[in-house]
Structure formats: C-alpha cells, structure tokens
Ligand code: SF4
C-alpha cells in the first residue's frame with residue numbers, strides 16, 4: 001500500500017515483523033554495545049558472538065557489517081510491544097526503521113495490515 005501520514009495509527013505494525021538489519025552505530029544508540037568496546041578496538045565478530053549468545057541478534061554478516069536483530073517466535077521484532085503494537089525503543093530505533101518506508105525495495109510503500 002502507498003504510505004501516507006497517520007497510516008501507522010491503525011496498522012498492526014507489520015513492518016516490525018520483517019528482519020531488521022542494524023549496524024554497529026545503531027547498536028550503540030540502542031545501548032546494546034558499549035562505545036568503549038569500539039574505542040578499545042574490539043573486533044565486530046567478537047561483539048556479534050556475544051550478542052548472539054545473549055539472543056540479541058540472530059545473525060551477523062561480517063562482509064556487510066550488518067547485525068540481524070533477534071525476533072520473537074511469532075516473527076515480531078523483540079522491541080515491538082505485543083498489545084499496543086508500538087516500538088518500545090522508538091527514540092533509539094535502528095536507522096533502517098527510521099528510513100522505512102521512504103527507503104526500501106519499494107519506496108513510500110509498506111505492508112499495511114489493519115489492526
Ligand atoms: S507497515 Fe506501514 S503503516 Fe504499518 S506500521 Fe509499518 S510503516 Fe506504518
């Protein structure tokens with residue numbers, strides 16, 4: 001559906017059930033990675049291993065530097081509030097979420113599903 005302002009108010013938040021690829025700077029903003037670790041030169045792979053072990057991410061792609069955030073069993077993003085269907089970390093959400101649906105495979109379109 002073509003996106004328009006206010007559409008999210010009546011949507012189940014279907015875009016928050018798609019895999020989210022975050023970069024390291026997103027993870028710092030989300031307070032999942034300590035900036036000190038980056039300053040100290042900790043390898044991204046080591047950070048990814050730790051995040052995977054604690055079920056914060058599902059996957060890490062060393063080539064692209066993308067961390068795929070963990071999802072719930074129902075496919076929802078772990079940060080999507082189940083009753084309100086709103087993001088619980090809205091101010092700190094990853095860049096890819098901030099840019100949706102303006103940037104993506106079909107700009108300004110999204111997978112709206114009525115609540
Ligand atoms: S799918 Fe579209 S309407 Fe629904 S929450 Fe995402 S951007 Fe908003």
Ligand code: SF4
Pocket residue numbers: 015016017020077078079080081086087088089090093094097
């Ligand atoms: S971080 Fe927030 S906006 Fe991004 S997918 Fe998860 S719930 Fe949705």
